[in-house]
Amino acid sequence: SPDQTDQIISKKFDENMLQKTRLFSFQDDELDSTGRFVDCFPSGATEVSLLPGSHLTPVFLRLGVDDFPEEARDMASQASGGFQNISFGDEDLLDQLVDEVSNWMLGKPPTRRADFSTSVAGLIDAEVITD
Numbered sequence: 660s661p662d663q664t665d666q667i668i669s670k671k672f673d674e675n676m677l678q679k680t681r682l683f684s685f686q687d688d689e690l691d692s693t694g695r696f697v698d699c700f701p702s703g704a705t706e707v708s709l710l711p712g713s714h715l716t717p718v719f720l721r722l723g724v725d726d727f728p729e730e731a732r733d734m735a736s737q738a739s740g741g742f743q744n745i746s747f748g749d750e751d752l753l754d755q756l757v758d759e760v761s762n763w764m765l766g767k768p769p770t771r772r773a774d775f776s777t778s779v780a781g782l783i784d785a786e787v788i789t790d
Contacts, residue, residue, distance in 0.1 A: 709773035
């Protein structure tokens with residue numbers, strides 16, 4: 660259950676582990692559970708980078724006719740209706756994520772922090788964004 664998972668997380672992530680941990684949250688990610696994770700610990704114990712994008716931001720695929728072996732390029736071009744390249748995702752958002760993860764590995768603070776609060780007046784989930 661989610662409550663049991665929260666108990667396991669709060670027991671396994673000691674202060675030393677939390678100091679090495681950074682969460683990455685996407686602004687438009689409706690599947691994000693970062694707030695619930697953060698709520699397992701005292702306020703300020705976890706660091707969260709807030710990034711633009713959604714749950715699929717880490718996914719970027721590009722395939723071009725030139726990616727095929729030379730002997731298959733004509734067939735691939737015909738099968739694609741003349742398209743030379745196709746892509747899915749947003750390369751710029753992925754690059755921002757890569758930069759943020761790289762900065763974390765180099766010991767730099769989040770470019771944009773997200774602070775999560777469990778509830779406002781006990782009624783709704785809320786996210787507080789600080790720049």
